[in-house]
Amino acid sequence: MLTSSRSLAAGAGLVITALALAGCAGAGGDQPAGGDVTLTLATVNNPQMKDMEELKGEFEKDNPGITVNFVQMEEGDLRAAVTADVASGAGQYDIVTVGAYEVPQWGAQGWLTDLTDVLADDAEYDVDDILPPVRAALSVDGRQYAVPFYGESSILMYNKELFDEAGLEMPNEPTWQEVAEFAAALKTDDRAGICLRGKPGWGDLFAPLTTVVQTFGGNWYDSDWNAQVDSPEFTEAVQFYVDLLAESGQADPVSFSFTECLNALSSGKAAMWYDASVAASILEDPSSSEVAGKMGYAHAPVYKTEESGWLWSWNLAVPQTTKNADAAIAFVKWATSKEYHQLVGETLGWTRVPPGARTSTYEIPEYKEAAAAFAPITLEVMNAVNPEQPGVDPQPWVGIQYVPIPEFQDVGNQVAQLVADAIAGRSTVEDALAAGQKIAQAAGEKQQ
Amino acid sequence: MRRLRNVIITTATWVLVLLFFFPIAWMIVTSFKSEVDAAAIPPRFDAAFTLEQYAAVFDRGMTPYLVNSLMASLGSTALVLVLAVPAAYALSIRPIRRVRDVLFFFISTRFLPVAASILPVFFILKSLGALDNITALGLLYAVMNLPIAVWMMRSFFSEVPLEIVEAGQIDGAGLRTELLRIVLPIVLPGVAAVALICFIFSWNEYFLATILTTFEARTTPPFLASFVDGRGQFLAVLSAASTLAVLPVITAGWIAQKQLVRGLAMGAVK
Numbered sequence: 001m002l003t004s005s006r007s008l009a010a011g012a013g014l015v016i017t018a019l020a021l022a023g024c025a026g027a028g029g030d031q032p033a034g035g036d037v038t039l040t041l042a043t044v045n046n047p048q049m050k051d052m053e054e055l056k057g058e059f060e061k062d063n064p065g066i067t068v069n070f071v072q073m074e075e076g077d078l079r080a081a082v083t084a085d086v087a088s089g090a091g092q093y094d095i096v097t098v099g100a101y102e103v104p105q106w107g108a109q110g111w112l113t114d115l116t117d118v119l120a121d122d123a124e125y126d127v128d129d130i131l132p133p134v135r136a137a138l139s140v141d142g143r144q145y146a147v148p149f150y151g152e153s154s155i156l157m158y159n160k161e162l163f164d165e166a167g168l169e170m171p172n173e174p175t176w177q178e179v180a181e182f183a184a185a186l187k188t189d190d191r192a193g194i195c196l197r198g199k200p201g202w203g204d205l206f207a208p209l210t211t212v213v214q215t216f217g218g219n220w221y222d223s224d225w226n227a228q229v230d231s232p233e234f235t236e237a238v239q240f241y242v243d244l245l246a247e248s249g250q251a252d253p254v255s256f257s258f259t260e261c262l263n264a265l266s267s268g269k270a271a272m273w274y275d276a277s278v279a280a281s282i283l284e285d286p287s288s289s290e291v292a293g294k295m296g297y298a299h300a301p302v303y304k305t306e307e308s309g310w311l312w313s314w315n316l317a318v319p320q321t322t323k324n325a326d327a328a329i330a331f332v333k334w335a336t337s338k339e340y341h342q343l344v345g346e347t348l349g350w351t352r353v354p355p356g357a358r359t360s361t362y363e364i365p366e367y368k369e370a371a372a373a374f375a376p377i378t379l380e381v382m383n384a385v386n387p388e389q390p391g392v393d394p395q396p397w398v399g400i401q402y403v404p405i406p407e408f409q410d411v412g413n414q415v416a417q418l419v420a421d422a423i424a425g426r427s428t429v430e431d432a433l434a435a436g437q438k439i440a441q442a443a444g445e446k447q448q
Numbered sequence: 449m450r451r452l453r454n455v456i457i458t459t460a461t462w463v464l465v466l467l468f469f470f471p472i473a474w475m476i477v478t479s480f481k482s483e484v485d486a487a488a489i490p491p492r493f494d495a496a497f498t499l500e501q502y503a504a505v506f507d508r509g510m511t512p513y514l515v516n517s518l519m520a521s522l523g524s525t526a527l528v529l530v531l532a533v534p535a536a537y538a539l540s541i542r543p544i545r546r547v548r549d550v551l552f553f554f555i556s557t558r559f560l561p562v563a564a565s566i567l568p569v570f571f572i573l574k575s576l577g578a579l580d581n582i583t584a585l586g587l588l589y590a591v592m593n594l595p596i597a598v599w600m601m602r603s604f605f606s607e608v609p610l611e612i613v614e615a616g617q618i619d620g621a622g623l624r625t626e627l628l629r630i631v632l633p634i635v636l637p638g639v640a641a642v643a644l645i646c647f648i649f650s651w652n653e654y655f656l657a658t659i660l661t662t663f664e665a666r667t668t669p670p671f672l673a674s675f676v677d678g679r680g681q682f683l684a685v686l687s688a689a690s691t692l693a694v695l696p697v698i699t700a701g702w703i704a705q706k707q708l709v710r711g712l713a714m715g716a717v718k
Contacts, residue, residue: 040663045674069663074673077658084566084659090574092662259681263487278679288484288681 036065037327042082043097044314045072048150048354051344052335058343059334066327068095075203086111091321094328098146098317101402103138106317107145113318116144118329125333129358131379134313137387137398146315147336150278151356153300153309153381154211154401155374157265157280158272160296162186176212176240176301179272183248186271193248195261195270196241200420202402202412204257207310208274209419210401211300213237214391215308220403220411220440223394225447227440229415230433233392239429242422254420266291274300276312277381280374281351297377299384304392309381310401313356341367356382396447407443414439472694479687486684501688510692513671518696519582520667521650524589528597528646529639531590536601537627541613551602554595562592562655573660582665585657589650596649597642604638605631640707647700668693 043049053070060067071093073081082096086106098106106112116139119127127135127144134151138144156179158170168182183193197205213219218233228234245253250264262279264270266289273279286292300309316332318325334340341361344353350370353361355378361367362379390400397404402412415436422432478486479502485495538544539551569588570579578584608631616630632639654669661667672693675686 042662045677046679047677071663071666072674073658073670074676075678077670077673081659081662084570085662088570088574090570090579092579258679259487259677263489263681266484267488269489276679282680 036067037324039066039068039094039324039328039331040071040092041068041095041097041331042071042073042078042085042093044075044078046314047352049097049314051348051352051354052149055340055343055347059331062334063327063330066331068331086319086321089321091319091323093319094322094324095332096317096319097149098315100134100137100311100313100315101399101404101408103146103315103317104140104398104404105406107138107140107143111320112145113320113322113325113329114143114145115147115318115329115332116142119144119147119333122333125337126360129338129360131356131359131382133311133382133385133387134357137311137313138315146317147332148313148315148357149336150354151311151313151382152276152278153311153356153378153385154208154275155277155280155309155377155381156272156274156298156301157283158182158296158298159265159268159270159291159294161291161294162271163296170296170298173299174301176215176244176303179274179301180240180244180248183244183272187248190269192250192264192270194244194272194274195250195256195264196245196253196274197257197261198245198249198253198420198423199255199257199260200413200416201257202409202416205416205420206412207312207401209238209241209416211308211310211390212241214400215301215303215305216240217304217392219391219393219395220408221395221444221447223396225396225444227437227444229440230430230437235429235433238419238422238433242419242429245423246425254424265289277309277374277378278355280378281355281371284373285351293373295373297374299377299381305390307381307384307386308390309385311382311385311387311399312401345370405443405447407446411440411443475687476691478684479691481684483681483684486687487681501685502692504685505689505692510668510671510689513666513668514693514696516582516661516665517651517668517693520586520589521647523583523586524593524650525643525646527586527590528593529643531594532597532601532642533627533632533639535598536605537631539598539602540605541608541610541631551599554598558592558595566655566659569656570659579660580662580665582661582667585660585665585667586650588656588660589646589653592653593646593649597646600642600645601635601638604635604642608634636707640704644700644704648697651697 049072053072056068056070078097079102082093082098084090085092086096098112103112119125130148131151134148135144138146138148156170156174163170163182163186166185168185170182171178179194185193187193197208199205210220213234216233216237218231218237219228222228250256250261250270256264258275258279261270261273261275262282265273266283268290280295280297283289283295284292299307302308316335318328318332322328336357338358338360341353341358341364345364345366350364350366353364353367355361355371355375359379362375368375385400387398387400389395402408415432418427418432418436419429421427422429480497480499481495482498482500485492488495539547544550573579573581573584576584612634613626613630616626621630652669653667654673657667658670658673661670672686672689675682675689
């Protein structure tokens with residue numbers, strides 16, 4: 001009987017060993033054969049990225065031996081997976097899509113390949129064509145670590161038909177006070193005067209709200225990294241945002257972010273929306289929007305500053321750990337080139353050209369015609385914003401609606417949760433920001 | 449009085465069933481809508497029927513992800529059963545010394561949240577060259593599910609009347625006969641339940657799959673999440689992908705259910 005027990009245990013041990021060995025053996029199986037290179041590209045799943053995957057065959061045709069595999073991920077997953085990979089040096093990804101928030105941090109850490117010289121040496125690539133504020137946000141001490149695939153600012157979108165009916169006129173550069181008056185006038189029982197993000201999250205609620213704070217004269221930190229979350233200006237801005245939502249905003253604001261507001265606007269359930277400029281191209285698409293052709297666009301509303309739009313870009317970067325740097329850089333250059341923009345326009349349609357990356361895109365006649373409703377204002381705002389000093393006072397970082405320090409995701413998420421409680425009426429703005437100040441101060445002290 | 453109680457229990461059961469099934473029904477209905485109709489508030493019940501979302505899912509190429517998920521789930525479940533059956537036997541029918549300590553050890557391996565162990569696991573797999581490897585992922589799932597399987601299985605084994613085992617021994621049954629031909633048929637419903645739970649846990653596992661796989665070994669859950677689009681509408685296409693993703697689990701549940709019923713009907717456990 002004892003022998004039988006032993007043989008059972010031994011059998012189980014064998015199974016484990018066999019599986020463990022199989023696990024090790026399998027890893028080497030996907031190495032490229034011969035001189036062929038397989039590039040793995042990690043990206044978010046936005047429409048422009050899907051277009052890139054659709055067109056990658058053109059690159060593979062022109063570069064025999066190179067295959068590009070796309071791994072599309074949800075934004076949060078992408079951050080987690082790529083951070084783990086790049087920080088540990090695992091080198092699973094040859095090209096990564098990195099947000100404007102991470103590029104300066106990862107560049108300074110030495111995780112990303114310095115692209116400055118490779119891009120500058122190629123006259124045909126014309127690196128100076130990249131929008132200057134975007135390029136500034138992707139550089140550390142003059143060295144560029146990523147190339148924008150597409151970029152966006154934030155603008156005010158409004159339903160012109162409703163404005164005409166009410167006899168209102170939207171200025172090209174409105175103030176927040178004017179917007180609040182319009183919103184109150186256009187609010188009805190089944191329509192919001194304005195839709196604004198309220199979903200807690202540094203990239204959700206705090207993207208628009210930080211720009212409001214900055215144009216009200218506040219900011220996350222002063223020039224010595226002292227937190228300013230409970231300052232009078234920060235408080236006034238958040239109170240304004242909370243009041244605006246309560247008086248003229250959509251119902252249940254804390255469940256609204258980009259997609260929810262997009263749905264509200266495109267079905268005529270809201271009169272105005274302050275959000276990412278790329279939304280305009282979706283609102284102007286008759287197949288998904290009931291308000292196509294009825295929309296107007298204005299600069300981000302201001303108070304104490306002249307411009308208040310945010311600046312965001314999804315960028316392509318090459319991790320230091322890749323073993324296929326040359327092929328990876330070749331693909332990055334192809335996907336961000338002028339020729340690529342032509343290719344997208346000619347094969348997929350001109351409204352699908354990645355916006356907010358290159359100045360020359362806005363000079364293509366077909367693009368100007370197809371995107372007439374929103375292209376001029378996008379270019380105007382993106383060139384006007386100043387990521388080095390978006391607010392009233394100078395700041396020790398480059399970036400508008402975020403602070404490029406690793407702690408900011410956590411700080412932003414926690415403070416957003418507190419502010420969302422205030423939006424939902426569970427606490428007051430003062431209490432929320434007093435608690436937020438402590439959270440932000442702890443992170444600021446690490447920078448001092 | 450008893451009749452009234454039966455009616456109340458039946459009604460309550462149906463309310464619960466509908467409550468649990470509603471999100472799934474909603475997902476299936478949404479998967480046949482266009483994105484605009486899926487996003488409409490209030491919901492539209494007269495929306496046009498379309499299969500375009502399913503076409504979009506297959507355009508993205510869902511099959512490799514389903515295959516990877518199946519490999520990891522079936523492989524890990526098989527391994528768990530092979531290990532948990534003898535373990536449960538040694539913890540109930542022919543108890544080893546210090547059974548309680550062993551059981552505590554098993555369950556203690558589940559005390560640490562997965563998030564706390566992800567970095568060491570990542571680095572170990574990296575040094576073994578086993579990142580993005582479906583066998584490695586399946587092994588991890590097996591290790592994660594094993595303690596629960598042993599605990600569940602032991603409780604089923606404990607219900608086997610020892611007299612039956614002893615009768616077999618008197619008739620000269622060896623360990624193998626005793627385990628495979630006497631005990632196992634009695635606990636088969638339990639084994640089916642354990643297998644189903646292990647399969648579902650592995651099939652749904654999201655966190656490890658996201659961090660430890662990239663392309664070759666990517667499973668279905670991170671693929672589903674990749675339909676979430678930060679700058680657009682995605683509810684309908686995500687519903688279509690999710691509907692496809694739950695089909696294997698429903699099939700597995702259906703198979704296990706038949707097994708459960710048949711096993712119980714054998715009556716030896718009573």
